[in-house]
Structures are given as C-alpha cells and as structure tokens.
Amino acid sequence: MTARGDRRLAWILVAPALGVLAVVTGYPVARVLSLSLERRVPIFGIADFVGLANYAFLLRDPAFWNALRVTVLFTVTSVALELVLGVAAAVALRAQRRWQGASLSLLLLPWCLPGVVTGRIFEWIYHPSAGLVNRLIAFVANGQPNWLGDPHLALPALIAADVWRTTPFIALLVYARLASVPPAVYEAAAVDGAGRVASFWRITLPLLFPVLLVALLFRTLDALRAFDLMFILTGGGPAGVTETLTLYAYRSLFQTLQLGFGAASAVVVGTLVVAIAWGHLSAAEGRGANA
C-alpha cells in the first residue's frame, strides 16, 4: 500500500460527502453573505447591490437591539439554570442504587420530545383559565396570571419551558462523567476527613469542569439558535419581549420577505454562533497543548 494510493483513496472517500456539503452548507453560507449586501424583494423583482446598507439599517433598528438583549437574557438565564439543575439531578441520580433505568428513561423523556410538542404542552399548561399552573395557583392565591400574554411574565415562562426541556441533556452528560470517577477517589477523601459537602466542592466540581465546559458550549449554541419553542409559545410577543435574534431574522426573511435585510440579520446570528464555537475550540486546543 503506497502513501500516494492512500491519499487518492482518502479523496475518493471524502469527495461525495464534501460535494453534498458544498451544496447544502458551503454555497448557502457564501450566498447568505452576498445576499446580505443586496436589496432583494422577490415579489417585486427587486435585486440591487447596496453594500453594507442592510447592516447600517440593522444597527439603527430598535427592534434589532431589543432582539439582541432578549437573546442574551434568554441564553444566559436558561443556560445558568440548566447547569445548576443538571448537576443537581446528576448527583441525585448517582445516589440512587436501584431503578436507575427508570430514572434515566424519565430524564430522557423531556429531552427527546420534538420542540413543537414541548411548545404545545407548555402552551396548555400556561393557559390562563384551564392551565395546570393556574389551577395549582388557585389553591393558594387569587388571580389568574396570563403567563404568555403578560410582558413581565412571558420571558420567564419561556425560559422555564426551555430549562425543562434541556436540563436532562446536561444531567446526562454530568451523570456519565460522574459514573467514570473511581469510587476510590471519594473513599480517600473520606479517610482524609472530607465531608460530603467538602468532597462535592473539592473533588466533584473540579472533575466535572471539562464536561461542564462542553455542556456550556452546546447549550449556549442551542439557546442562541432556539426557534421552535418561542415560535409556538409567543411568536416573539407580547410587544417583542420574547423576540430573539433568530425570530427577528426569520420574521424579516419570510414574513416581510426582505431577503437582503433578513440575510444581514441571519449573518449576525450565524457569526455570533460560529465565533463562540470557534473560541471554544481554540481554547480547548490550548488547554490540550498545555496538558
């Protein structure tokens, strides 16, 4: 087997996949960049090159800044809650001696539901008069908050639904990492007189650091890209308090059909996400090189 033969075989094997990726990913990425420099409204047959005008308009649009603020608020809050709850759930699961299979199945259930289903479930749970949440509230207090219609409550309600859906993913990752820690580590700590709380802070958390970093990355990317849950639950309303960048971009693209302007906002979302992924990869590589 010659080295040159191997190289040719390598190209033959990757060519079909690369060809398809060039069409479904490479070209669209290049095209969305060029589209963002055009004023393009297909229904009127308009397609002019306008340079950076779309971006300039974007920066002047208060709705864009609102969407950016909502996106950051949504992402930071939900990811932080998910990490804390996910670690707690994983630690609880590790404490379990029996019925772990049943527990894991229950944990996987919210994670594997289609986002639209989760949206429909929470839409019903948040229903002002017939929803589960307000029925429970009725036992202890008066009033029927309109969770998805009240500008003060809509974003927290949306975040709660997202946290419910994705905490299991983090719990699962952390659980798997904990399962791979030899019990001897904890036994040694106990011999040295470390209590449960001390060994959680001194041993468990440091061991979890790498996997938490990965979970943080995955979840941040997903939260920035999230679409289906808010599309179903609030559609960005009321009064834009739940309109994330993704919804803002989608609305410009397909509801007002301004492809050029919509492309500019889509480029902003894409750049944000890819930059974060890239940053994480370079940081991970740096740590790997030092280790």
Added chain:
Amino acid sequence: MRTHSTVVDGLVLAGLALYATPVAWQLVTSLTPTGDPADVMAGLSLVHYRAVLEASPMPRALANSVGIAAAATLLAAVLAAPAAYALARLPLPGRRLLLLGIVLSTALPAVATVAPLYLIVRALGLRDTWLAVILADTSFALPLSIWLVAGFIRDIPRELEEAAAVDGASRLAALRHVVLPVVAPGLAAAALLTFLFAWNEFLFAYTFTATEASRTAPVALALFPGVFETPWGDIAAASMLASLPPVLLVLGLRRHLVRGLLAGALKE
C-alpha cells in the same frame, strides 16, 4: 442502611416522575373526552385520537416525517461513513481545516442558511417536496454524522487493520470486513441521533413545505387547525402521536443513544 437507600432511591425516582408532569398532563388531556383533565374520573376514551387520525392532516404528516427523517438519516450515514474513515485514518492534505469546517457547520444556525436554501429549492422547483426537506436536513445531519463516526473510528485499535493488511487484505477490504463491523454500533448511535434531530426539526420543514404533501409532524402540529376554539384534546392527542416515534426509539435504544450523545462530548 438498607431502608435509607430505599428512601433515597424512591425520592429520586419520585422527583423525576414529578419532573415529567407536563407530559403526563398532556397525556391525560388527550385521553379525557372533554379535553379537561379535571374530568379524568368520568372515564377515559380515545375520541381525540380518532378525531386526529380520521379528520386531520396528522396521519399524512406522520408518514411524511417517517419518510423524510429516514431518508435524511440514510443519506447522511452513507455519505458520512467513508468520509469519516478517511478523516480518521488516511493521510488527507488539509485534514485539520476540513475537520474545523465540519465542526463549525454543526454549529451553524438553520436561520443563517435557510434563505439561500429556499432560493435553491425554489429554483429547482422542489418547493413542497420531501426532497427539499431532506436536503435541508442533510446540512446539519451530515456534518454531525461525520464528526461522530470519525470519533468512533479513531477508537478502533490500529493493530486490527494492520493485522488485516498483513493477511493481504486491501484497504477497502479491511474497511469492509474489519472496520465496518467494529464501528457498526457507533454508526447506529449516530444514525439514531440523526433520525431524532431530523424528526424534531422545525425551521426548515416549516419553510420549505406548503401543503399536506410534505408537511412533517411538527409542522402539522404547529399549524393544527381549530375553527372557533382551540381543540385542546385533539392537540394533546396529536402531540402524543408526534412524540411516539422519538420516545419509542429513545427508550428502546437508550444505551446506544447515550453512547452517541456522550461520544461527541466526553472524549476530546
């Protein structure tokens, strides 16, 4: 000691059961004739399921979803397996750059590429067809599959292939008879994950479909018709039907799935 651990075991299980309440609430709603879970004691029935299966676009949408998700999964697996092998094992100029591109394309948000894909789909006359959604799904399914499978292949000891080479097998023969069988569980895990993502995908499916001919289950559920009032019982039944395939797959193949999920995240 024994009783203590039973209490802990029970508490954890009960806590997780409580966590699943929203799903249970939807399930009870779907089985209560009035669509009001408070009436559950008056008896359960399947009227909402019958309404959904006989008089809504849901059955067709479920069939579309099965076809589209299966085709996207198959396409991704067939294209990904050879590419992943080359990336994991063979000398490929620009390998690092290719891998970086593949990882970054798994991070790409659908909203970033949806407009150009929409223009492609329209230019090719593919609007409202399965193929449009399959192609769009491939844009995230393929890089994800390559990434996962390449990781599994890297885990195979090189000695296995070298032994085959000593026995006179060519690269391709070794790939087929040595590597493929060993990596099959990894391939299955990647395929399962791809299928789930394709089944649950909403943004592309919502954009590229227009009628019952190609609408997937999530799209049909999002657009579920209500004439004068929202038919909560029917919607609940439709939600349960749209969730059934992913739930059955995940619970049935739990071990494979967990393996696939952890592969990307835990070893670096």
